[in-house]
Amino acid sequence: MRSLSILLILVGALVLGACGKKATTVPEGTGSTAVEGGETAGAQGEGQVGEGRDLPGASGSPTGGPAGVANVIYFDFDRSDIRPEYASLINSHAKYLAGSSAVRIRVEGHTDERGSREYNIALAERRAQAVRRALMLQGAGDAQLTTVSYGEERPAAVGSDESAYGQNRRVELIYGR
Amino acid sequence: MFRRILAVIAIAAVLALPAAPAGAQLTVQILKGMAESVPIAIVPLAWDGPGAMPYDVAATVHADLERSGRFRPLPRAQLLEQPHAAGEVDTADWRMLKVDYVLVGRLSALADGRFEIRYELVSVANGERLHGTAVPADPRALKRASHRVSDAVYEKILGVRGAFATRIAYVAVDGPVNKRNYRLIVSDADGANERVVFGSPDPIMSPAWSPDGRSIAYVSFHSGLSAVYVQTLATGSQVQVSAKSGINGAPAFSPDGSRLALALSRRDGNVDVYVLTLATQELQRITEDPAIDTEPNWSPDGRSLYFTSDRAGAPQVYSVAVEPGARAQRVTFEGGYNARPRISPDGRQIAVVTLDRGAYRIGSVDARSGGLQVLSGGALNESPSFAPNGADILYTSRVGGRDTLAIVSSDGRVQRQIAASAGELREAAWSPFLD
Numbered sequence: 001m002r003s004l005s006i007l008l009i010l011v012g013a014l015v016l017g018a019c020g021k022k023a024t025t026v027p028e029g030t031g032s033t034a035v036e037g038g039e040t041a042g043a044q045g046e047g048q049v050g051e052g053r054d055l056p057g058a059s060g061s062p063t064g065g066p067a068g069v070a071n072v073i074y075f076d077f078d079r080s081d082i083r084p085e086y087a088s089l090i091n092s093h094a095k096y097l098a099g100s101s102a103v104r105i106r107v108e109g110h111t112d113e114r115g116s117r118e119y120n121i122a123l124a125e126r127r128a129q130a131v132r133r134a135l136m137l138q139g140a141g142d143a144q145l146t147t148v149s150y151g152e153e154r155p156a157a158v159g160s161d162e163s164a165y166g167q168n169r170r171v172e173l174i175y176g177r
Numbered sequence: 178m179f180r181r182i183l184a185v186i187a188i189a190a191v192l193a194l195p196a197a198p199a200g201a202q203l204t205v206q207i208l209k210g211m212a213e214s215v216p217i218a219i220v221p222l223a224w225d226g227p228g229a230m231p232y233d234v235a236a237t238v239h240a241d242l243e244r245s246g247r248f249r250p251l252p253r254a255q256l257l258e259q260p261h262a263a264g265e266v267d268t269a270d271w272r273m274l275k276v277d278y279v280l281v282g283r284l285s286a287l288a289d290g291r292f293e294i295r296y297e298l299v300s301v302a303n304g305e306r307l308h309g310t311a312v313p314a315d316p317r318a319l320k321r322a323s324h325r326v327s328d329a330v331y332e333k334i335l336g337v338r339g340a341f342a343t344r345i346a347y348v349a350v351d352g353p354v355n356k357r358n359y360r361l362i363v364s365d366a367d368g369a370n371e372r373v374v375f376g377s378p379d380p381i382m383s384p385a386w387s388p389d390g391r392s393i394a395y396v397s398f399h400s401g402l403s404a405v406y407v408q409t410l411a412t413g414s415q416v417q418v419s420a421k422s423g424i425n426g427a428p429a430f431s432p433d434g435s436r437l438a439l440a441l442s443r444r445d446g447n448v449d450v451y452v453l454t455l456a457t458q459e460l461q462r463i464t465e466d467p468a469i470d471t472e473p474n475w476s477p478d479g480r481s482l483y484f485t486s487d488r489a490g491a492p493q494v495y496s497v498a499v500e501p502g503a504r505a506q507r508v509t510f511e512g513g514y515n516a517r518p519r520i521s522p523d524g525r526q527i528a529v530v531t532l533d534r535g536a537y538r539i540g541s542v543d544a545r546s547g548g549l550q551v552l553s554g555g556a557l558n559e560s561p562s563f564a565p566n567g568a569d570i571l572y573t574s575r576v577g578g579r580d581t582l583a584i585v586s587s588d589g590r591v592q593r594q595i596a597a598s599a600g601e602l603r604e605a606a607w608s609p610f611l612d
Contacts, residue, residue, distance in 0.1 A: 116530045
């Protein structure tokens with residue numbers, strides 16, 4: 001079945017005389033793609049979730065905002081609560097905003113690719129709102145913050161594995177827009 | 178194994194031919210057909226007119242019926258004779274070829290410059306003429322008229338109107354991760370005649386047809402924030418209908434086309450289902466729950482909405498009457514994740530995204546009993562959309578790291594995959610019948 005699926009894709013490409021992007025994961029129907037639980041699968045998946053550690057590249061060098069402070073907050077699977085290690089990051093941004101009332105930021109929420117798209121838009125909105133509320137509690141003004149939820153539409157990392165999923169479950173603080 | 182592969186190559190080659198105009202991007206491959214598919218002979222039409230026949234109606238009907246997975250059209254090379262009227266069909270000969278039905282006819286040039294397709298369907302078992310009619314067609318609409326012949330043949334034999342003369346809308350995405358190109362595309366149901374409705378470097382999501390098939394509602398982020406637009410296909414005119422603070426998403430037209438169900442989060446970030454009356458811009462809140470309520474879809478009678486909610490912890494499907502103060506009732510109970518409900522045209526079946534042993538698949542929920550049947554076999558399937566005849570469900574399937582489209586029959590017996598030449602395809606919505 002697996003080789004048949006691959007052939008089907010190849011046949012399609014040959015018939016059309018064109019070829020798509022390089023395939024990197026297992027084709028449909030093999031059942032071996034590692035999809036456990038899901039971004040929005042509720043309590044059952046929580047035990048399998050990685051730590052969602054800060055990943056190199058994704059959180060570095062923000063433009064604008066407090067110097068030397070990262071601008072990405074990562075989330076656990078199907079969660080929108082902010083983990084304690086992000087308290088100082090959020091505090092730094094909130095203080096910066098409180099001290100420069102003309103500065104506006106976008107609070108952009110994202111999820112990984114698993115589950116239904118519009119549901120993921122709602123989940124990412126919940127994450128963005130959690131960060132917005134936390135920033136406001138620490139002194140940022142409501143008018144300084146615009147939340148936008150992209151759901152799974154704008155992944156930071158491509159791939160269908162936990163490494164990519166962990167980098168994609170995030171809220172980004174974007175200055176200057 | 179090798180013979181199966183050869184068979185598949187043959188199908189793909191046949192289907193690539195009638196998908197005529199250059200630029201046609203999609204081909205449909207049958208992954209699993211029905212064991213009891215109907216053997217039928219589609220005889221090339223006779224041509225009554227000057228010069229060469231302008232269009233091969235029989236080839237389009239052949240491709241349509243084959244692509245449905247319910248028919249096994251006899252290869253044209255195996256036609257031993259080519260009758261053009263029911264009276265010329267020798268049932269004994271066709272019985273030897275093991276076909277159950279024969280379609281014959283003529284294409285004629287009319288005096289006014291138009292054409293006429295005159296065709297007859299004959300049952301080989303008893304020689305009975307099951308159907309015979311004449312369809313007029315403008316020169317540029319011969320393909321569409323051919324799809325209507327397919328619709329009629331499908332209905333006469335299977336008892337359900339065919340959906341070949343319909344269209345699909347979908348989102349195509351290409352380009353590198355940091356420079357995406359999103360396009361909302363409308364094509365014929367077989368992937369031909371594709372037209373770009375709207376393009377943007379920012380995400381486009383959730384296309385939904387108006388019940389008259391003339392407009393599409395969708396979500397676009399091109400303003401920098403999400404907003405819902407309604408675009409008229411004939412004129413291209415785009416109207417922004419919802420651009421509130423927070424989420425503006427998941428549009429669904431009411432069956433009479435006057436209202437749009439939406440998911441909005443407003444300023445407080447609590448995602449709930451609302452109904453917007455398009456003519457007056459009057460907004461009615463339907464759900465009010467601290468949980469996520471989204472992905473509304475109307476019941477066929479327009480009196481209630483089905484939607485996804487995680488109010489019980491994980492996403493499940495609920496229904497609520499479209500009236501003030503109505504209480505939502507839970508519809509799905511089997512499985513830990515059921516989302517994005519789409520109701521079949523007869524209201525009996527609800528297509529959902531369901532978590533099945535670690536994979537997101539398309540499921541069918543019995544609207545009365547709540548019983549769940551898993552229909553698709555992928556690892557990451559989403560966005561189910563019913564054909565207007567209820568026989569098939571179009572959905573998105575992630576294959577080899579790319580989103581592409583696939584179709585499963587609503588009983589799970591026929592499985593097809595749509596291949597694109599490049600880029601990703603997702604969130605397809607099947608049009609209503611276009612009369």
